[in-house]
Amino acid sequence: MSTPRLSRRGLLGGGVAAAGVAGAFVAGRASADDAQAAVAASYAFRGEHQAGIVTPAQDRLHFAAFDLLTTDRDEVVALLQDWTAAAERMTRGDGAGEVGPVDGDPLLPPDDTGEAIGLPPARLTITFGFGPTFFDKLDLADRRPKALRRLPHFPADVLVEEISDGDLCVQACADDPQVAVHAVRNLARIAFGRAAVRWSQLGFGRTSSTSTTQDTPRNLFGFKDGTANLKAEQPELVDTHVWVGADDDPAAGWLAGGSYLVARRIAMTIELWDRQPLADQEQFVGRTKGAGAPLGGDKEFDEPDFDAVTGLAPTIPVDSHVRLVHPSFHGGAQMLRRGYNFVDGSTPLGALNAGLFFIAYVRDPDTHFIPIQNAMAKSDAMMEYLKVNGSALFVVPPGIAAGEYVGQSLFA
Ligand SMILES: C=CC1=C(C)c2cc3[nH]c(cc4nc(cc5[nH]c(cc1n2)c(C)c5CCC(=O)O)C(CCC(=O)O)=C4C)c(C)c3C=C
Numbered sequence: 001m002s003t004p005r006l007s008r009r010g011l012l013g014g015g016v017a018a019a020g021v022a023g024a025f026v027a028g029r030a031s032a033d034d035a036q037a038a039v040a041a042s043y044a045f046r047g048e049h050q051a052g053i054v055t056p057a058q059d060r061l062h063f064a065a066f067d068l069l070t071t072d073r074d075e076v077v078a079l080l081q082d083w084t085a086a087a088e089r090m091t092r093g094d095g096a097g098e099v100g101p102v103d104g105d106p107l108l109p110p111d112d113t114g115e116a117i118g119l120p121p122a123r124l125t126i127t128f129g130f131g132p133t134f135f136d137k138l139d140l141a142d143r144r145p146k147a148l149r150r151l152p153h154f155p156a157d158v159l160v161e162e163i164s165d166g167d168l169c170v171q172a173c174a175d176d177p178q179v180a181v182h183a184v185r186n187l188a189r190i191a192f193g194r195a196a197v198r199w200s201q202l203g204f205g206r207t208s209s210t211s212t213t214q215d216t217p218r219n220l221f222g223f224k225d226g227t228a229n230l231k232a233e234q235p236e237l238v239d240t241h242v243w244v245g246a247d248d249d250p251a252a253g254w255l256a257g258g259s260y261l262v263a264r265r266i267a268m269t270i271e272l273w274d275r276q277p278l279a280d281q282e283q284f285v286g287r288t289k290g291a292g293a294p295l296g297g298d299k300e301f302d303e304p305d306f307d308a309v310t311g312l313a314p315t316i317p318v319d320s321h322v323r324l325v326h327p328s329f330h331g332g333a334q335m336l337r338r339g340y341n342f343v344d345g346s347t348p349l350g351a352l353n354a355g356l357f358f359i360a361y362v363r364d365p366d367t368h369f370i371p372i373q374n375a376m377a378k379s380d381a382m383m384e385y386l387k388v389n390g391s392a393l394f395v396v397p398p399g400i401a402a403g404e405y406v407g408q409s410l411f412a
């Protein structure tokens with residue numbers, strides 16, 4: 001796990017603004033100082049693995065899928081080089097371009113859009129991925145990773161094509177929504193003529209912790225989510241379950257140190273859920289709503305006992321979520337979940353258009369996601385309150401070394 005470093009936005013006194021706000025907290029509470037320090041912190045963009053995977057999950061998400069507008073490999077490499085330079089700059093709190101939003105030639109469009117002037121880096125991470133169609137369009141079928149294909153249609157999927165799939169993806173996470181949106185907006189601007197946004201999703205209130213330093217957040221069903229997630233402090237488990245190994249795939253040695261990213265836009269009928277008795281909600285999930293303890297246990301991090309019975313029935317019901325997705329029923333397979341809540345306005349009938357934008361990083365979706373999703377879709381009591389309308393699978397290239405651009409090993 002990389003440690004955040006303190007950084008200041010070098011734009012138009014952005015650093016001054018950050019310091020000024022921090023100054024305002026001098027006489028305040030320690031927690032306010034901590035919060036300010038966290039917002040002013042940044043993560044390294046380059047490293048062995050891309051940032052934004054085991055990085056402690058930030059509060060906000062802007063995720064975008066792009067379609068290529070060119071099949072010319074040189075043009076795509078140039079786009080990846082431009083994206084790499086801009087992403088590195090924005091991650092450390094600078095503008096997307098070298099000149100900045102207001103210092104350039106007044107007769108030309110600025111090389112940064114300006115809405116992040118004065119904002120600190122807010123722990124921004126930008127993570128890039130390639131979809132199956134990326135390899136088709138660029139005639140790279142011989143280098144396509146073996147498990148990279150359109151996800152199957154699962155029971156209860158009601159997929160909308162316009163919010164599914166994509167040639168490329170960008171996951172921008174930050175503690176300030178404007179910083180995350182600024183990142184995606186500028187990458188879309190830079191892509192002009194070479195790639196265009198296919199769909200995008202905003203998220204808030206992370207639904208996972210990816211580090212033991214974080215409290216477990218809650219999803220929109222009101223339950224703690226992320227308790228049994230893989231954590232950055234478990235590097236051996238992360239190596240086993242998240243990073244693609246050098247020998248995993250003869251055609252795709254270039255992906256070693258990378259991962260697969262599963263994205264699922266899951267609508268939650270929260271109004272219906274809210275009318276269910278507390279005891280039923282807990283039976284659907286298999287954990288208590290307050291402490292997040294497995295049923296039959298006391299504390300959040302107690303191990304679930306799937307053999308325990310209450311009366312004649314299993315204490316953790318056979319159709320409960322945590323039982324159906326538990327690694328012990330899937331050959332030990334674990335995933336690193338990194339999802340976010342969303343509320344995209346409301347429906348014409350006055351329901352909230354709410355849900356969970358599920359993101360998981362896995363070493364191989366054929367063993368670490370598809371069987372688990374199938375079990376859930378077929379038997380999970382929670383499914384009555386869920387509708388999956390967006391779905392996508394991407395590979396996430398390994399980390400970016402000094403002087404490299406994202407995905408360089410694919411084109412080597
Ligand atoms: C196919 C993978 C999964 C999907 C899709 C999914 C959707 C989903 N989950 C919740 C709520 C909770 N999930 C919890 C645990 C949990 N979920 C998955 C997988 C998927 N969830 C796994 C692998 C696990 C961990 C199981 C374990 O090892 O014990 C929990 C319990 C708390 C926790 O451990 O995180 C909740 C609550 C919702 C609401 C949802 C779709 C909207």
Ligand SMILES: [Fe+2]
Pocket residue numbers: 321325
């Ligand atoms: Fe879950």
